[in-house]
Amino acid sequence: MLVRIKNIFSSQLYFFIGYVVFLFFIGMVLVLFDKRESAFWVNQQWTSFSDSFFKYLTYLGDGWFAFVVAILILVFSSKLKYGIYALLSFVLTTGVTQIFKRVVFSDSMRPSHEYFTEFNAGIWHKVEGVELLSANSFPSGHATSAFSIFCLLTLLSKNKFLGLVFLVLAVLTSFSRVYLSQHFLEDIYVGSLIGCVGTVLVVVLLNSMNWSKSFNKPLLNRN
Numbered sequence: 001m002l003v004r005i006k007n008i009f010s011s012q013l014y015f016f017i018g019y020v021v022f023l024f025f026i027g028m029v030l031v032l033f034d035k036r037e038s039a040f041w042v043n044q045q046w047t048s049f050s051d052s053f054f055k056y057l058t059y060l061g062d063g064w065f066a067f068v069v070a071i072l073i074l075v076f077s078s079k080l081k082y083g084i085y086a087l088l089s090f091v092l093t094t095g096v097t098q099i100f101k102r103v104v105f106s107d108s109m110r111p112s113h114e115y116f117t118e119f120n121a122g123i124w125h126k127v128e129g130v131e132l133l134s135a136n137s138f139p140s141g142h143a144t145s146a147f148s149i150f151c152l153l154t155l156l157s158k159n160k161f162l163g164l165v166f167l168v169l170a171v172l173t174s175f176s177r178v179y180l181s182q183h184f185l186e187d188i189y190v191g192s193l194i195g196c197v198g199t200v201l202v203v204v205l206l207n208s209m210n211w212s213k214s215f216n217k218p219l220l221n222r223n
Contacts, residue, residue, distance in 0.1 A: 004204045008155060015154045015163035019196060022171055026189050035184040039111050042178045042185075046125045054176035055127055061142030061173040066090050066149045073156070074219060081215040082156055085206055089148050093198040097144040097191060101136040108138035111181045119181075130180050140183045143174035143191030151199045170195075 009016045029038050059065060070090045074083025101108075112119050113134035119126070126132070150170040154163040174192055177183040183191075 004207065005200065008200060008204065011158075012154050012160060012163040014160045015151070015167045018164060018167045018171075019192075022167075022192070023189070026185055030186055030189065035186055036111075036115065038185050039178055039181070040124065042175075043111075043125050043181055046127075046179075050179065051127045054172075054179045055130060057173055058142060058176040058180060058182075060169060061140075061144075061146035061177070063094060063141065063145055066094075066145040069149050069153075073152075076218070076220070077156070078218055079216050080219045081206065081211050083219065084215070085156075085203055086149075086152055088206070089152050089199040089202045090145075092202055093144050093148040093195045094141070096194050096198060097139055097141050100139055100190075100194075101141065105138045106136065108136065108187075110134055110137040110183065124181060127180055130182075133182055137183055138187050138190065139194060140174065140177050140187040140191035142177050143183075143188040144195040146170045146173035147192040147195030148199045149195075151196045152203070155199070155203050 033041075067090060070083065070086035073086040074080070077083055110133050111124070112132035115124065118124055119132070147170045150166040154166045157163060157166075170192070174188040177188055178185055
């Protein structure tokens with residue numbers, strides 16, 4: 001399995017090296033600053049453009065978006081098995097995150113709840129049109145979905161530069177959750193790990209299976 005994982009990493013170096021840099025940078029911030037400091041600093045860097053940009057970009061991490069992409073891969077990809085990879089990755093990573101959110105860390109609260117008085121006093125910037133959630137903060141489901149689906153698209157693509165584009169989209173989508181005051185940095189950090197690691201494991205395990213010829217053909221072309 002380690003050899004297969006190494007081969008996957010080497011096939012998309014731009015994505016995975018970039019992701020390691022992302023983990024290192026966010027990890028250093030988590031070590032040096034408490035979660036309020038980092039979240040509040042991000043909150044105060046707002047602009048009108050950023051408000052609109054992240055307000056809509058964040059939907060790329062929505063579970064429904066990931067599910068639709070998985071269905072599109074199932075229907076239109078060159079091999080039916082790729083659609084199965086997508087669906088299993090989505091189910092596994094989402095399931096793990098939801099167990100953590102609702103069972104293991106069910107008492108984790110979001111910024112608007114932990115600092116309710118400050119939000120009410122107008123100390124924190126609120127993005128117009130964004131409903132602030134209060135519970136089930138850790139880990140971030142949007143970060144999980146974004147990294148799961150964009151990691152999978154990277155692995156299915158042979159274009160390393162496209163992998164870099166997918167990484168940027170995953171990072172920005174995850175960052176949007178902190179910008180919109182829906183999560184802390186630690187939430188998106190762990191959410192990204194669940195999404196990325198879970199997807200890599202699914203691909204490695206399924207790649208090791210002996211698939212019949214029918215699964216190596218497109219769903220819409222069964223000849």
